[in-house]
Structure formats: structure tokens, C-alpha cells
Amino acid sequence: MEMQTSRLLFRPWSEEDAPALFRLASDPDVGPRAGWPPHGSVEESLEVIRNIFSNDHTWALVLKDKGELIGCMGYYVFGESNIDIGPDDAELGYWIGKPYWNRGLATEALRFMVDYCFNTVGFITLWSDFFLDNPASGRVMEKCGFVDTGRENLLSHLYRGGEVPVRIMRLDYAL
Ligand SMILES: CC(C)(COP(=O)(O)OP(=O)(O)OC[C@H]1O[C@@H](n2cnc3c(N)ncnc32)[C@H](O)[C@@H]1OP(=O)(O)O)[C@@H](O)C(=O)NCCC(=O)NCCS
DSSP: OOEEOSSEEEEOOOGGGHHHHHHHHTOTTTHHHHTSOOOOSHHHHHHHIIIIIOSTTEEEEEETTTTEEEEEEEEEETTTOSSOOOTTEEEEEEEEOGGGTTSSHHHHHHHHHHHHIIIIIOOSEEEEEEETTOHHHHHHHHHTTOEEEEEEEOOTTSTTTTTSOEEEEEEEOOO
16 A cells, blocks of 8 residues: 655555665664664565565655655564554654665654554554664654663663663654
């Protein structure tokens, strides 16, 4: 399903996105901050699209005016999440390619996803987490209403996750 904000189109990933995904995700400043290694080839990006991004709760983020792929937004449900979430909860995850940082795009995308998750899907509590050495992502969460739980986790299955703790944030549905 496609959805829009003022500047962004949320659309399903396509195998044709592999070269553009590789250009963004091969940057060592992107994936490691989100818990995955930089992509090493266009073929690896294609496998990620096929095996990780091809579902009904992961979207490619595209700049509407230029038609450029800029990042990814998605949620994980009970059983898929890195966090101990409940059956009515979701964990949100996102990244934006470096050429597009600090333009408010992650905030615009996350704000929209929060609204979609609460008011369309019907989740009760949303969760997210960020590495302690990646405060920009924590700031994006705060701007979208997430509050610091004070909990930190080492998530050894994530890239860097065994060495750098993540801080866990939550947002409860409010009428
Ligand atoms: C984190 C990330 C999503 C932010 O995307 P973005 O589109 O640049 O975010 P926005 O422009 O909406 O907001 C960034 C905020 O962080 C702030 N910020 C930027 N660098 C910062 C830093 N080093 N320390 C603290 N805050 C910082 C910005 O000032 C801005 O806050 P403000 O509006 O109050 O000034 C993007 O940098 C990214 O994808 N990084 C790599 C992957 C990643 O971290 N994913 C998230 C995993 S939890």
C-alpha cells in the first residue's frame, strides 16, 4: 500500500530499487548506526529487498518531488521485535541515507508512521530504540513523542549490538 506525507511517498520496496539501495546502504555511517553492516554489493541489497523488506509493514521512502529513494520505514510486531513487546504493540525502525540527513525527513516519516500505527493499525504501545552513540535518532523519537524508559539493552544479534547498548523508548496511545 502507498501512503504520503507532504514531502514523502511511502511505497513497497521493489527489486528494481537494489542499485539505489546499495548507494545509500553501502555508506558506513548508515547501517552500523541502525544495527546492520554496510551493504557490500548490489546483489546483497537485492537479497535484503527480497528477504527483509518484502512484507506489508516495511516501506521505501521516496522524495515526492524528485522521485528519489531516500530511506526505509517499518515496524516489527510481537515475536519479530528486538524488544520484549506485547501482542498489541509494535517496534518502529527507520533509516535515511546520508545525503538527506538533517532536513526533518526522518521526523516527518516517523510522525506519520506513529499516526498510522495507532489510528489505522490499532497498536496500543509503540517502541523504538537507538544506540547510545547515535543521539540524532533518539532526538527524532523524542520529537515524535517517544519517552525514555531508562532501560538499556545489549542486543548481540545486531551489528555492534553486543558492544554498544541501545536505549529503549516508548509511546503509548492517547485519546
Ligand atoms: C538518525 C536519522 C534517522 C535522522 O534522520 P534525519 O532525517 O536527519 O532526522 P531529522 O532531520 O528529522 O532530525 C534529526 C534531529 O537530530 C538532531 N541531530 C543531528 N545530529 C545530532 C547529534 N550528533 N547529536 C544530537 N542530535 C543530533 C538534529 O539537530 C535534529 O533535531 P532538531 O530538529 O531538534 O534540530 C538518520 O541520521 C539515519 O538514518 N542515520 C543512520 C541510521 C539510523 O540511525 N537509523 C535509526 C536507528 S534507531
